[in-house]
Amino acid sequence: xxxxxVIGGSRYxxxxxxxxxxxxxxxxTVLNRGSALxxxxxxxxxxxxxxxxxxxxxxGERTFDVVFDQVCYTPGQAQTARRVFAGRTGRxxxxxxxxxxxxxxxxxxxxxxAEGKRRAEAVLGAxxxxxxxxxxxxxxxxxxxxxxxxxxxxxxxxxxxxxxxAVHETPYPTSFIHHHEIAxxxxxxxxxxxxxxxxxxxxxxxxxxxxCGAVGEQVGREPLLRTVAAGSEASPFSFDRAYAMDNxxxxxxxFRFGRLADWLPEAIGxxxxxxxAALRA
Numbered sequence: 001x002x003x004x005x006v007i008g009g010s011r012y013x014x015x016x017x018x019x020x021x022x023x024x025x026x027x028x029t030v031l032n033r034g035s036a037l038x039x040x041x042x043x044x045x046x047x048x049x050x051x052x053x054x055x056x057x058x059x060g061e062r063t064f065d066v067v068f069d070q071v072c073y074t075p076g077q078a079q080t081a082r083r084v085f086a087g088r089t090g091r092x093x094x095x096x097x098x099x100x101x102x103x104x105x106x107x108x109x110x111x112x113x114a115e116g117k118r119r120a121e122a123v124l125g126a127x128x129x130x131x132x133x134x135x136x137x138x139x140x141x142x143x144x145x146x147x148x149x150x151x152x153x154x155x156x157x158x159x160x161x162x163x164x165x166a167v168h169e170t171p172y173p174t175s176f177i178h179h180h181e182i183a184x185x186x187x188x189x190x191x192x193x194x195x196x197x198x199x200x201x202x203x204x205x206x207x208x209x210x211x212c213g214a215v216g217e218q219v220g221r222e223p224l225l226r227t228v229a230a231g232s233e234a235s236p237f238s239f240d241r242a243y244a245m246d247n248x249x250x251x252x253x254x255f256r257f258g259r260l261a262d263w264l265p266e267a268i269g270x271x272x273x274x275x276x277a278a279l280r281a
Contacts, residue, residue, distance in 0.1 A: 001026055002027070003064045003065050003066075004021045004029070004066050005064045005066070005089070006029070006067075007068065008031075009032070009038070010032055010035060012140070012146050013180070013182045014095075016183035017068060017070075017186050017187060018030060018038060019039055020184065020187045021190075022042055024187070029043035029044065029062070029064075030042055031059075032046065033048055045058050045059060049071070049077060050080060052080050052084060055084055063088045063089065065089065066091045066093065067081075067089045067092045067093070067130075071095075072094050072120050075120050077120065078094075085130060087129070092124060092130045092133070093135060094120065095137060096121055096197070098137065098175060098199070098201070098243075098245050100114055101245065102243065121134040125195075125197075128195070132196075133189050133194065133196065133197075134196070138175035139151070139174060139176045140179050141176055141178065142178045142267035143179045143267075143270060147179065152267065152268065155212060155215045156218075156219060159215045159216055159221050159223045159224075160219040160275065162221060164226040165208075165225055166238070167209065167228070168229075168238050171207045171234075171239060172243050173210075174206065174207070174243040175202070175244045175245040176206065177202050177257075178258065181202060185200045199245040199246060199248075199249065200247065200255075201245045202258050202259060202263070203257050203260065207238075207239075208235065218265060218272055219268075
């Protein structure tokens with residue numbers, strides 16, 4: 001049995017991770033600001049991760065075999081974590097993002113998010129106080145209402161209603177991963193001893209035109225498209241530059257990814273069902 005701490009872990013695949021760790025027989029604790037209770041059988045520490053003194057007090061003398069950090073967005077948060085968890089854990093798994101690979105995200109918000117994650121990775125990986133892994137997750141889909149970003153719902157709703165979807169004239173493919181698969185990947189990464197950045201993506205790339213086609217098949221409508229110029233803002237997952245990830249390192253280390261084509265129809269169906277339920281409510 002290992003002692004596991006999950007920072008965040010209150011929703012979506014973070015919650016899946018907490019349940020996976022609990023069901024594996026580990027002693028699991030969730031750390032958050034008290035916004036949500038953890039699942040049954042899971043410990044709970046309430047603290048603000050940016051309040052270093054308060055965080056130390058809340059943790060007391062606790063130590064952990066693995067810390068999973070689901071909500072590290074800035075180098076300041078990473079610096080605090082590095083100081084607080086030095087000597088408390090042997091392994092620190094940060095959930096990062098594929099956006100760190102992209103030199104020019106399309107909006108100021110996206111640029112700030114990517115830069116924050118890049119710098120947080122650098123802080124945790126520089127002369128590390130513990131074994132550090134940065135899991136660069138592809139776009140996470142599936143789960144219907146649980147998929148809180150609303151990006152897949154954007155396509156389901158617009159195509160189902162016959163509203164044009166804005167796409168680039170020559171879109172590039174991107175990478176995706178199922179919400180249960182990324183939770184399994186994080187759990188797996190916590191059990192291994194490799195360090196450094198690692199990409200997590202299902203096998204198979206898809207561009208926005210392919211995604212629109214897959215949604216159209218599920219909702220029974222031919223997608224209507226509105227083409228925009230390169231450099232212009234478009235719908236989520238429409239990219240005017242190369243934007244797919246290589247999962248080769250993780251595969252070589254032993255993780256067996258699923259195929260996007262195998263789970264995407266179900267994910268679209270979940271989103272469509274949630275939309276239909278909302279209309280009936």
